[in-house]
Amino acid sequence: MSHNAWLSKKTKNGKILCEACSQACILDEEEYGICGVRQVKDGELKLLVYGLAAAVNIDPVEKKPMFHFLPKSKAFSVGTVGCNLSCQFCQNYEISQYPKEHEHKITGREFPPDSIVELAIENNCASIAYTYNEPIVFFEYTFDTAKLAHERGLKNIYVTSGYETHKAIDLLEPYLDGMNIDIKSFSNEFYKDICGAKLKPVLDTVKYAYNKGLWIEITTLLIQGQNDSDDEIRSIAKFLKDIDDSIPWHLSAFHPTYKMLDIPRTPASTLHRAYKIAKEEGLKHVYVGNIDDNDYESTYCPQCKNRVIDRSGHIGSLVTNKLDENGTCPYCRYKLEGVWS
Structure with missing residues (x-):
């Protein structure tokens, strides 16, 4: 369309x-x-993909992953074909790279903005997540949907590689409530050779979105021998700490896919090592992903260290949230950072 x-x-x-x-x-x-x-x-x-959804699902918001954003709620997730990056490790390459690998063919089923919003409400979703492929490439579709969603009391989430222009963020900002932004590496060579992009625009987006007052969480997919060195992990942690030590950072396990079939799955030990480094650098909220690990997926109060959001099962299937609607710890009254209501 x-x-x-x-x-x-x-x-x-x-x-x-x-x-x-x-x-x-x-x-x-x-x-x-x-x-x-x-x-x-x-x-x-x-x-070319306005109103054409290639992937639609109702997910736990934790799957985005957003851990400090309406815990236990459902997010209506929608994506199209197409992407402005060409990551060799893309987990959703079947849709993200579809036009490039099928002579510019476009696919998807008709799903206009008003239908997305109505279906989200019917299914008791608290938010709409623009995800699976890069949402900025279908900006106008997301903009129209997000505006309608806000009018109906829904929140909006961008799950993104962080390549938005400042102009795009300015236009979205009245209707956008949260972003999960990938920092795929802290190496420009990695971005250039493996993703077809550059590092600096991503870092600029993280800073700009934060300064606009959007709730942001960060994800890094750790790939063995590519972006998982102590120095690189520490560099990302320091970058985030310099912005705000309360920005949640999700460290996720890679599994062989697309053009990186020869690299083994990331072991849990790598995620735990990265978690420890991030904590050493002073980040309050660090999580592991793509493995089931109750201790490393749960949220702890930065002040009293008690577990205040317990996550177990597969990707947010079992969540116990002890915080109130203001994100207040029941043990010490510390107000945790996030979007809680």
């Missing part, structure tokens, strides 16, 4: 600049953006 991609502008030479993400594609007639779902037609940039 084609729709004007209005987050764009014409350049002096008549080409179109896409202003959604930091790839900053400048396109001529019929050319596609790096994402594969934004194309110039008749002198205007079109979003």
